Amino acid sequence: MAALAFAVVTFFSTAAGGLFALHQRRHLYLVMGAAAGLLLGAALFDLLPEAIELSRTVGVGVAAAAGFAVFYAVEHFVHLGAAEHQKEDAVRAFGSVAALGLTVHSFLDGLAIGSAFVADPRLGVVVGVAVVGHDFGDGVSTVGVVLGSRGALRASIGWLLADALAPVAGALLALQLHVPRSVLAYLLAFFAGSFLFLGGAHLLPEAARAGHKGRLAAVVVASLALAGAVTWVAGR
Numbered sequence: 001m002a003a004l005a006f007a008v009v010t011f012f013s014t015a016a017g018g019l020f021a022l023h024q025r026r027h028l029y030l031v032m033g034a035a036a037g038l039l040l041g042a043a044l045f046d047l048l049p050e051a052i053e054l055s056r057t058v059g060v061g062v063a064a065a066a067g068f069a070v071f072y073a074v075e076h077f078v079h080l081g082a083a084e085h086q087k088e089d090a091v092r093a094f095g096s097v098a099a100l101g102l103t104v105h106s107f108l109d110g111l112a113i114g115s116a117f118v119a120d121p122r123l124g125v126v127v128g129v130a131v132v133g134h135d136f137g138d139g140v141s142t143v144g145v146v147l148g149s150r151g152a153l154r155a156s157i158g159w160l161l162a163d164a165l166a167p168v169a170g171a172l173l174a175l176q177l178h179v180p181r182s183v184l185a186y187l188l189a190f191f192a193g194s195f196l197f198l199g200g201a202h203l204l205p206e207a208a209r210a211g212h213k214g215r216l217a218a219v220v221v222a223s224l225a226l227a228g229a230v231t232w233v234a235g236r
């Protein structure tokens with residue numbers, strides 16, 4: 001029950017992040033910068049350390065590299081397959097792939113909450129607080145990747161809803177089935193790698209082309225620090 005309660009709170013924190021991003025969409029490049037900083041921070045301060053703690057093997061690094069490479073390849077082939085006049089569609093298509101990736105990640109957030117509660121209720125609370133904190137960033141990122149890839153407003157709201165509901169589905173599944181620690185570690189690392197790509201190689205260059213570089217840098221550093229602070233507070 002407690003796991004589900006956390007998953008439901010996660011729904012609201014994700015939705016709040018997305019609504020904040022929608023509200024600020026006139027300054028889209030700054031929303032993209034905030035999303036980039038939150039994604040990089042989640043990967044470096046939260047997902048990777050947790051993956052390493054669950055499985056102290058080189059497999060964690062391999063899974064992270066695979067996450068980076070898969071998203072790199074998808075972006076490359078989406079652009080490669082598009083003729084000159086379809087470039088806009090290609091960018092939009094990649095935005096949907098990125099939003100799908102974030103939604104699958106949020107499903108795993110729910111799975112992590114559920115599995116942690118099954119293993120130990122105290123661990124469940126720690127993981128739950130960490131997920132609720134960083135999923136505000138997931139909401140910002142979901143809207144950021146869709147709008148930043150020239151997607152429609154309606155599409156960004158649809159993906160935000162999917163991303164907010166995904167943790168509830170993940171928590172429900174985890175309460176039914178036992179996920180081995182090593183599998184969870186590799187999944188977390190895979191998404192850390194994909195977050196490094198989405199934040200560092202997809203959103204940041206797009207945002208830098210679109211606006212004031214000094215303001216962008218300030219927002220990126222501030223959101224990186226925010227992601228670090230949330231992880232630090234949740235881990236205490």
Ligand SMILES: [Zn+2]
Binds near residue numbers: 106135138
């Ligand atoms: Zn998340």
